[in-house]
Amino acid sequence: MKQTLITATLLASAALPLHAQETTYPLNLTNCGVEMSFDTAPGSAVTIGQSATEILYSLGLAPKVSGTSVWFNPVLPEFAEVNEGIERMADNDPSFESVVAKKPGLVAVQYEWHVGESGIVGTREMFRDVGVPTYIMPADCDTKDNSTGGDGTRVGAFDTASVYKGIRELAAIFDVQSAGEGLVAELEASERDAIARAEGLDLPGDLTAVFWFSSADLEIDPYVAGRLGAPGYMMSNLGIENIIESDEEWPTVGWESIARADPDIIVIAYMDRRRFPADDVEKKLAFLRTDPVTSQMTAVQERRIVQMDAHAMSATMRSIYGLGTLSQALSEMSFE
The missing domain is CATH 3.40.50.1980 (Nitrogenase molybdenum iron protein domain)
Known part of the structure; x- marks a missing residue:
């Protein structure tokens, strides 16, 4: 690069x-x-x-x-x-x-x-x-x-x-x-390439997703992406609907509500920061796979979990790289 x-x-x-x-x-x-x-x-x-x-x-x-x-x-x-x-x-x-x-x-x-x-x-x-x-x-x-x-x-x-x-x-x-x-x-140019890749895929017209940044504690409501921030930019450009309707940058939403919406894709942040236990991507993955509620979600059972650089989820230069990460992940998924 x-x-x-x-x-x-x-x-x-x-x-x-x-x-x-x-x-x-x-x-x-x-x-x-x-x-x-x-x-x-x-x-x-x-x-x-x-x-x-x-x-x-x-x-x-x-x-x-x-x-x-x-x-x-x-x-x-x-x-x-x-x-x-x-x-x-x-x-x-x-x-x-x-x-x-x-x-x-x-x-x-x-x-x-x-x-x-x-x-x-x-x-x-x-x-x-x-x-x-x-x-x-x-x-x-x-x-x-x-x-x-x-x-x-x-x-x-x-x-x-x-x-x-x-x-x-x-x-x-x-x-x-x-x-x-x-x-x-x-x-x-990176933006154009990522969008063109997704447009070339035969994706369902009603794809949904949720972006999980972190949680103050794994047992409480997670910080997920609102609809107008950098994750919203990625989803809207790739034809995905955010299940979270809040205008807050990172609202907390209960897993029961997220599970009821049952998003097709879950995007989780990986980072070196360790303010909260859920900053660790491996703990995020373990929670999703073992919690009685989250483990039943379609995205978890179909292994449609995308790991993304946490910095790309903020409104930064890296958001454009995050767009590419998600576009590439879509090209490797099956929605049948």
């Missing part, structure tokens, strides 16, 4: 007009409701969220990243070596003090609940007061209301346009716009 990315970036760079390859400063933009201005490209960055980290790496900006945090899964394989040389400040939530101590030119953030009005790391005003600008990935605020608490509520369906917006804006901030266009071109 690394070579593909480099090739796509070079081709996109060659195809762009010269004026699109350089940023004109001062650069002004509105990010998640906050007006921002940059007089020059930031000299360094700290990331709070794996999505922000991997986008900066994909734009060739790893040398500017001085610290990372909030990890769900291993970094994309093509960045494993460079990531080893960059400080991981925290697997989960870093402290405000540790981020500021890096004196970053920019803090790039995946989730508004980390840095926002009620940010658990800090508010944007706190960072602004010490002279540190913050950029939140638009996928977490466009079409989303984070004032509802928790993981927020979608007010409109997630679309990868918000991911591409984030890539392009970060590329503009750091004056690497040609790299941004190359990355977007690669991801758009």
Whole structure:
């Protein structure tokens, strides 16, 4: 994939007009409701969220990243070596003090609940007061209301346009716009390929699915995907109906209700994070196969359980890879 990315970036760079390859400063933009201005490209960055980290790496900006945090899964394989040389400040939530101590030119953030009005790391005003600008990935605020608490509520369906917006804006901030266009071109091609693969299959017209991210405890209601988030994007593009009708990003729904809906497919998240027992994909599988309720579900009995990178289930660049994972899984299933 690394070579593909480099090739796509070079081709996109060659195809762009010269004026699109350089940023004109001062650069002004509105990010998640906050007006921002940059007089020059930031000299360094700290990331709070794996999505922000991997986008900066994909734009060739790893040398500017001085610290990372909030990890769900291993970094994309093509960045494993460079990531080893960059400080991981925290697997989960870093402290405000540790981020500021890096004196970053920019803090790039995946989730508004980390840095926002009620940010658990800090508010944007706190960072602004010490002279540190913050950029939140638009996928977490466009079409989303984070004032509802928790993981927020979608007010409109997630679309990868918000991911591409984030890539392009970060590329503009750091004056690497040609790299941004190359990355977007690669991801758009991956989307088209995944959708075309599914369209070429003889799939039933009434396929249903549920996405299980995790559970605070295996004995209680699981966190499953609402209809408007990244899993909803995958399902709608591949002709699958989500049995969950909530607009919450990750509502809790009882297994009895899920079993009554009896989805054709169950997609479960795998991750390195271990906040909850059900973060472990093997425990998810064991539960589905042995619980008196879940073991009777069609998807379990027909072995139509898809394992997906947890990070792909969030509204990130990896959601496009998740679309490919699900499309490929569909091509290997039987619905007779």
